[in-house]
Amino acid sequence: MVGPAAAAQLGALAACIVLFVPLGMAGWHLSRNKVLFFSGALFISLAVAVHLAPHLPSLSLLLLSSLSPSAPIISTTSSSSSDPITTPTFSSCLPFLHDIDWHQESPSSPPTWRWAPPPHAAACGFQRLPRADASDLLNGSWILVAGDSQARLLALALLRLLLDPVALPPVEADLFRRHSDYHAALPTRGLTLDFVWAPFESNLTALLRGLRRRSPASRPDVVILGSGLWHMLHFTNSSLYGESLVSLKRAAVALLSTAPAQPPHMFWLGLPTLVNSMLNTEEKRVRMNATVWDEYDREVSESTILRSSGGPLLLLDIGLLSQGCGQGCTTDGMHYDSVVYEAAFHIMLNALLIESQQRI
Numbered sequence: 001m002v003g004p005a006a007a008a009q010l011g012a013l014a015a016c017i018v019l020f021v022p023l024g025m026a027g028w029h030l031s032r033n034k035v036l037f038f039s040g041a042l043f044i045s046l047a048v049a050v051h052l053a054p055h056l057p058s059l060s061l062l063l064l065s066s067l068s069p070s071a072p073i074i075s076t077t078s079s080s081s082s083d084p085i086t087t088p089t090f091s092s093c094l095p096f097l098h099d100i101d102w103h104q105e106s107p108s109s110p111p112t113w114r115w116a117p118p119p120h121a122a123a124c125g126f127q128r129l130p131r132a133d134a135s136d137l138l139n140g141s142w143i144l145v146a147g148d149s150q151a152r153l154l155a156l157a158l159l160r161l162l163l164d165p166v167a168l169p170p171v172e173a174d175l176f177r178r179h180s181d182y183h184a185a186l187p188t189r190g191l192t193l194d195f196v197w198a199p200f201e202s203n204l205t206a207l208l209r210g211l212r213r214r215s216p217a218s219r220p221d222v223v224i225l226g227s228g229l230w231h232m233l234h235f236t237n238s239s240l241y242g243e244s245l246v247s248l249k250r251a252a253v254a255l256l257s258t259a260p261a262q263p264p265h266m267f268w269l270g271l272p273t274l275v276n277s278m279l280n281t282e283e284k285r286v287r288m289n290a291t292v293w294d295e296y297d298r299e300v301s302e303s304t305i306l307r308s309s310g311g312p313l314l315l316l317d318i319g320l321l322s323q324g325c326g327q328g329c330t331t332d333g334m335h336y337d338s339v340v341y342e343a344a345f346h347i348m349l350n351a352l353l354i355e356s357q358q359r360i
Contacts, residue, residue, distance in 0.1 A: 226269025
């Protein structure tokens with residue numbers, strides 16, 4: 001099949017033949033009668049112009065596209081299913097996932113949250129999934145959570161939603177063994193959860209590189225990563241943190257590129273809001289102040305690891321959620337009450353619904 005650019009070039013060639021061959025023949029036979037010659041040439045030229053005029057705009061675009069492949073032809077109609085115009089898709093709801101309102105009835109009551117009023121939350125259908133619906137959504141999935149204590153708290157939020165309350169105490173005790181990994185197979189819920197203790201970005205990078213060596217079918221379906229607090233405390237060097245994030249991003253992109261048909265859903269846990277006066281050591285209060293937090297948060301944006309800047313990971317903004325919950329939701333200025341990580345987990349579930357275009 002001849003492409004549009006080639007067809008335009010063939011049409012131009014045909015037009016030249018139609019124009020110049022008769023002119024040549026006229027010149028051969030009518031060379032002694034210049035008036036008749038030019039009359040015939042004018043007639044032929046007018047005839048060609050009349051036939052080509054309706055096609056000149058599209059023809060010029062086609063010819064330009066053949067000469068400059070980098071300049072695409074943009075259609076302005078929407079009558080065809082193959083129309084290249086970008087139309088709103090369900091994923092347009094992603095930017096509004098963190099539009100959450102916090103409420104506290106009294107100083108002694110625990111804070112609660114809900115998605116902000118319309119138009120976005122209602123139009124997108126955000127919902128707090130009950131246990132049965134969350135189990136249906138995650139059925140058959142392998143969920144990998146890796147990082148520091150913030151990631152461990154998110155893993156706990158998952159278990160609290162999916163498990164019966166009576167089964168939680170021993171599970172929570174195992175999950176919070178100091179600086180250790182955790183594995184849970186939940187056959188009744190149809191999923192597997194792994195938490196990997198990886199407090200530094202280099203740990204996460206090595207983890208992703210190891211996953212890349214596995215076949216796509218043996219990789220996790222959902223990957224949740226988060227780090228930064230340990231780097232802030234032990235190195236207090238935002239530039240070095242940014243460089244580590246760039247390496248992590250490369251590892252994530254490489255992992256996704258080797259599984260185009262089955263890419264894992266990847267999320268990044270943002271740094272929590274730090275309440276400096278409540279941090280429990282002098283070293284933390286000095287090294288983890290507001291200025292340093294801002295520098296580290298800026299490095300996350302500049303590393304382009306997040307989906308919002310073209311990267312591979314969708315942000316679960318623990319900083320925004322913990323700020324909304326307030327100082328009453330933390331006892332050490334760093335780790336927050338379960339309601340913060342519950343909100344983050346429901347944001348993740350709704351992101352999965354959006355990306356898989358499912359409805360519960």
